[in-house]
Amino acid sequence: MSTAERLVESTRELLWERGYVGTSPRAVLERAGVGQGSMYHHFRSKRELALAAIRRTAEELRDRAGQELGAPGAALDRITAYARRERDVLRGCPIGRLTQDPDVMADAELRAPVDDTLRWLRGRLAEVVAEGRDRGELDPSTDPDLTAAALVAAVQGGYVLARAADSAEPFHQAVTGVLTLLADRSTTGSG
Template sequence: MSTVERLIESTRELLWERGYTGTSPKAIQQRAGAGQGSMYHHFAGKPDLALAAIQRTAGEMRAKAEAQFSAPGTAVDRIAAYLHRERDVLKGCPMGRLTQDPDVMADPALRAPVDETFAWLRARLAELMAEGRERGELDAALDPQATAATVVATLQGGYVLARAAGSVQPFDQAITGVLGLLAAHVPTAHE
């Protein structure tokens, strides 16, 4: 792994673990095994490196989600696969955790990829639900945009509840609950 890659990966890990404020240039350099000169040769400073790390995390999250969203199956099957995929629940969502960081939210450049990722996720889920309605997999009364926002809010809230409890149980319960609400919009065979 190149020095640039080590710096970006180390920053990603530290942002997830400690947040922006708790991630010092020295901690990044130590974790990456890179000197100060190397860091500042490749990046203008901590904000520049943090932006590269956040953009990489956003890209990976989208790619992982899209793998489930574009797989075969009904819209509900694909959404369920996304919600049930393996996650480090007690660490929280790497993007969701950034919303709790005042320094990230105060910086338009750092906030943008976070906002764009959640906007993409809501839009992509809404597309899947609209597709499900068109195929007759979901009833016409379902509002794809509102339901997509509910799914994302439940997922993020599930992380918060799990971290507060120190247990994945509240996360799993939230996912089961939102999938139950979605299943209520699946027409039965005799309809």
């Protein structure tokens, strides 16, 4: 892994663990195992490095969700695969957590990949729900946009509930609840 890659990966982890303010250049350098000059050789500022890290995290989230939601099979099965995939629930979503970081949210450029990713996720889920509805797998009255918003809210809210309880159980309950509601709209009986 190149020095620039080590810096980005270290920043990604620190942003997830500590947020923007807690991700000091010193912490990044220590985690990456590189000297001080290395950071400023590759990135003009902490902000530029953070932006690269946030963009990378957003890209990975979209790639993984895209694979699950784009797989063959029934819409409900693909949505279930996305919602129930293995996650480090108590750490939270690396993108969702950034929405709680006032420094990221106050900076339009740092906020953009977060907003874009969550908007993309809602859109992709809405497409899958619409496919299921149009193929007769889901009730014809199922609203794809509202359903997608509820799915994203259940997953993101599940992270919050799990972290507050220091238990993954509330996350699993939130996901099971929203999937049960969606399965109740299924016309195929899968789920």
